[in-house]
Amino acid sequence: MKKILLLNPYTSTSDHIQPPLGLAYxxxxxxxxxxxVVLVDANKERAGVKQVLKIISQxxxxxxxxxFYSQNYDDIKQLLLQVKLNFPQIITIVGGPHPSALPGEILxxxxxxxxxxxxxxxxxxxxKLLKNIASPKHFKSIAGLIFRKENKIIVNPPYFSPDLDQFDYPAWDLIKPQNYPPSQHGAFFKNFPITPIITTRGCPFGCNFCSAGVNSGTLLRTRSVNNVVTEIKDLYTRYRIREFHIVDDNFTLAKTYAEKMLSAIINLKLKASFAVPNxxxxxxxxxxxxFLMKQAGFYLISVGIESGSDRILKKMNKHxxxxxxxxxxxxxxxxxxxVAGFFILGYPGETEEEINKTIAFSLNLGLLRANFFLFQPLPGTQVAKKFPKNSLKIDYGKLSFTKPSFSNHISSTRLKNxxxxxxxxxxLRPKILISNLVRVRKPLQVLFLFKRVCHWLF
Structure with a gap:
């Protein structure tokens, strides 16, 4: 029986550690x-190249x-270099957001x-690739495959299956979700253990700063309600999961589907909480x-606000x-x-006045939490594609929500400030500070909060 090791690489630039759902599928x-299959979450284990090489040898x-995420570009290149030096016989395969965004460049x-x-x-x-690895004549029929043929790079178009129920549930036994830290999407949670689940795939909106459509298609596809509910019940009983994070691109896009899903969750009568952190x-x-979200046990709604300027919202294609x-x-x-709100600062063409307008806007919306991301020209996004050739040279390894990675008319130092x-x-508003601190549930959260503050501010 052939063996494959699936690897979620260590990410030093992120403080989020959550089960790699895509690899589990x-x-x-x-x-x-x-x-x-051997599934290794090096990010959870904080395992660098040496540790990963040891795991491969074992x-x-x-x-x-x-x-492969774009932010991991440099780390993955170093890792694969060592893999090929130490294990030249192993066939290496990558997938994920970066090769999906730049399929013609990755090889x-x-x-x-x-x-x-x-x-x-x-x-x-x-x-299909692994079954036909010795028969290159079949490569052309494998959807989404990027391969070499006679010194040329061939990119097969991806296929986004409309039938999500055909896929087995993620290999939860390999992930062991109950062993993951509670602060998966930030420092705050209501119950524990926590795990992410997906009910739909695809996003038709096409916001100019987002590459979701490249990764999962622009057509919304749904799992059946019964399929999702069965998975939730299994996670609740077998792994004692007590908080579920629905990490769809947009869980509420199809109203009728969302209402049926929420009603089914209510009927389960679980002692569990729900959130939509993405x-x-x-x-x-x-x-x-x-109303149904509240009844189902949702306690936090995260929303993409992005800007307090209608001009910038229009440039972002936010509709x-x-x-x-x-x-x-x-x-x-x-x-x-x-409510937690997400904002983007430093969008191309945005003025300092508009950034200050966005900051002031965030203070008057009744939000419990807010996250202010520095703009990133992520590969595959419309905004990155619109730059004239050679005017934007992206250093993928430096992409970061906390450090300016895009040369705008506002200096990097000023943007960080x-x-x-x-x-x-x-x-630092007393009401907001107290409201968040009273939601700290475990002593370790204090340490995580401190690290998170340092990560975002310095």
Missing amino acids: LAASLRKNGFK NNPDFIGVQ KEFGKLIDFAFCGEAELGLP GVRLDTLDDELL ITVDKIKEKLLLIKKHKLD LQKQAFLRFY
Whole structure:
């Protein structure tokens, strides 16, 4: 039986440690197709290159599959270099947001360090590749595969299956979600253990700063309500999960589906809490949905606000206005749900006056929490594509929400200072500070909070 080691690499630039759901789905699909799978979350274990090489030596896999985010570019290159030096016989495969965004460049840039790559979803394609690894004539029929043929790089179009129920549940037994830290999406939570789940895939909105459509398609696809509910019950009983994070691109996009899902969760009568930490679109929310979310055990609604300027919102292609944002936030508060808002500072063409307007806007929305991200020109986004060729040279290894990685007309030093001001002005208000501190549930949260403050401010 052929063996594959799936690796979530160590990320020194992020303080979030959460189960690698995408790899868990791949693991389930590979096992279903007869492959032995070892899943290594080096980020959770804080395992650097030396430790990963030791794990590889101990497991002796035939293949290694690496989850590739753009921010990990330099680290992954160093890792794969060492893998090829120490284990030249192992076939290396990468997938994830970066190769999905730049499918034509990934094999050129990494040369012989990467044998194959995938763009889009790979639950169907990866098992097919491994089965036909000795038969290159079949490569052209594998959706999303990026491979070499006669010194040319071939990129097969990705396929986003409309039937999500065909995929087995993530290989939770390999992940052991109950062993993950509680602060997966930040310092605050209501119950523990926590795990992420996905109910839908795809996003049709096309915000200019977001690459979600590249990764999971622009057509919304849903799992059946029964399929999701069965997984929730299993996680609740087998792994004693007590908080579920729905990490869809937009859980509330299809109202009828969301209402059915929420009603089914209510009928489970679990002693569990729910949140949507990745955010939902404000313009999808209404009284009926929010009422059901409250009844189902949701306690926190995260929303992408992005800017307090209608001009910038239009440049972002957000399809929402400042007035509509205010209206929807009042609606959420009416249902006594806490709200966390996401903002982007330093968007191309944004003035310092508009940044200050956004900061002031954040203080008057009734938010419990806010996160102020520095703009990143992420590969695959419309805003990155719109730059004239050669005018934007992206150093992928330096992409960061906390350090300016884009040369705007506002200096990097000034932009970082504006981000610091935003956080301090928001959280040092007595009411907000106290409201958040009383939600600290474990002593370790204090340490995590301190580290998180240092991570974002310095």
